[in-house]
Amino acid sequence: MKQHGAAHSAQRLEQMISKLREQSFRLTPQRLAVLEILAASEGHPTVAEIYEAVRARFPTTSLATVYKTVILLKELGEVLELGFPDGSNRYDGSRPQPHPHIICTACRRIMDPELSSIEHLNEEIAQKTGYTIQHHRLDFFGLCPACRARR
Amino acid sequence: MKQHGAAHSAQRLEQMISKLREQSFRLTPQRLAVLEILAASEGHPTVAEIYEAVRARFPTTSLATVYKTVILLKELGEVLELGFPDGSNRYDGSRPQPHPHIICTACRRIMDPELSSIEHLNEEIAQKTGYTIQHHRLDFFGLCPACRARR
DNA sequence: CTTCATGCAAAACATTTGCAGCTGG
DNA sequence: CCAGCTGCAAATGTTTTGCATGAAG
Numbered sequence: 408m409k410q411h412g413a414a415h416s417a418q419r420l421e422q423m424i425s426k427l428r429e430q431s432f433r434l435t436p437q438r439l440a441v442l443e444i445l446a447a448s449e450g451h452p453t454v455a456e457i458y459e460a461v462r463a464r465f466p467t468t469s470l471a472t473v474y475k476t477v478i479l480l481k482e483l484g485e486v487l488e489l490g491f492p493d494g495s496n497r498y499d500g501s502r503p504q505p506h507p508h509i510i511c512t513a514c515r516r517i518m519d520p521e522l523s524s525i526e527h528l529n530e531e532i533a534q535k536t537g538y539t540i541q542h543h544r545l546d547f548f549g550l551c552p553a554c555r556a557r558r
Numbered sequence: 559m560k561q562h563g564a565a566h567s568a569q570r571l572e573q574m575i576s577k578l579r580e581q582s583f584r585l586t587p588q589r590l591a592v593l594e595i596l597a598a599s600e601g602h603p604t605v606a607e608i609y610e611a612v613r614a615r616f617p618t619t620s621l622a623t624v625y626k627t628v629i630l631l632k633e634l635g636e637v638l639e640l641g642f643p644d645g646s647n648r649y650d651g652s653r654p655q656p657h658p659h660i661i662c663t664a665c666r667r668i669m670d671p672e673l674s675s676i677e678h679l680n681e682e683i684a685q686k687t688g689y690t691i692q693h694h695r696l697d698f699f700g701l702c703p704a705c706r707a708r709r
Numbered sequence: 710c711t712t713c714a715t716g717c718a719a720a721a722c723a724t725t726t727g728c729a730g731c732t733g734g
Numbered sequence: 735c736c737a738g739c740t741g742c743a744a745a746t747g748t749t750t751t752g753c754a755t756g757a758a759g
Binding site: 490540 | 640641642643647658660663669673675679680683684686689690692696697698699702703706
């Protein structure tokens with residue numbers, strides 16, 4: 408269901424670094440640490456989680472810097488921001504293109520399901536509404552098998 | 559593309575009132591004002607907008623009460639909450655069931671497009687992942703015809 | 710009458726900003 | 735070197751909470 412972890416992660420990291428260099432952004436150790444965390448993230452970490460992970464590797468990093476870096480990467484299209492109604496924001500640096508998510512409403516875990524027929528929707532909408540579609544967001548909410556069993 | 563405004567709005571208001579009575583929640587003037595605004599809302603107002611609209615009719619209402627009422631209605635399933643990555647929350651009291659939205663990234667207007675093949679997706683996901691799907695969220699982002707012309 | 714709801718102000722959060730000092734290229 | 739980045743702390747903005755008062759049922 409997902410690409411091979413380590414290889415994909417290394418590739419993502421390279422891609423992010425290139426993008427920064429391309430646009431003459433500096434590669435500071437703090438930034439690099441954030442990039443590595445995001446590129447390697449299998450889950451969908453919050454800023455606070457990224458901050459903790461970065462600190463383990465580079466202890467003087469500040470929360471503000473993590474925010475600034477994440478925002479920068481988002482603007483460069485190298486990270487996908489997922490905001491939820493409860494105000495929590497999560498980030499996906501592993502797959503920065505929009506893709507569906509499925510969120511367990513009990514354990515709050517987020518997964519990336521495969522789903523074929525979505526690109527189709529963009530076209531249908533464009534045609535019916537006359538809008539130029541830039542991107543979309545599709546989330547499913549429900550109980551994962553483990554949490555369902557636990558009830 | 560949408561139900562007839564006034565009739566549908568009145569019907570939604572009745573439905574909300576019934577739901578509150580059913581569960582023995584009190585019908586205060588402040589609540590009623592919020593219900594009316596939400597039931598009649600063609601757009602997708604923010605809490606601040608609801609607050610303003612309610613104040614026009616019932617000037618002593620506090621922001622906290624609007625929040626509490628909106629949260630109550632959300633829990634009763636009578637209002638749909640739409641959170642966005644920028645932290646803004648919007649509410650749809652006119653159609654409380656999940657439905658797709660299309661958001662213009664220039665003028666920020668939100669519309670409700672018709673789209674046939676969504677229920678189908680719930681099933682496909684349930685089958686592929688083993689989750690019990692409770693609800694979903696589908697948003698499209700793009701330029702509306704007016705904003706595109708303006709470029 | 711007896712809750713439950715309201716309104717106020719303070720608290721709680723998450724995120725952003727201003728700025729002095731540091732540092733990558 | 736010096737523009738851009740960092741870290742700190744303060745500011746911001748939104749939503750939540752505690753509690754005394756008021757009113758719905």
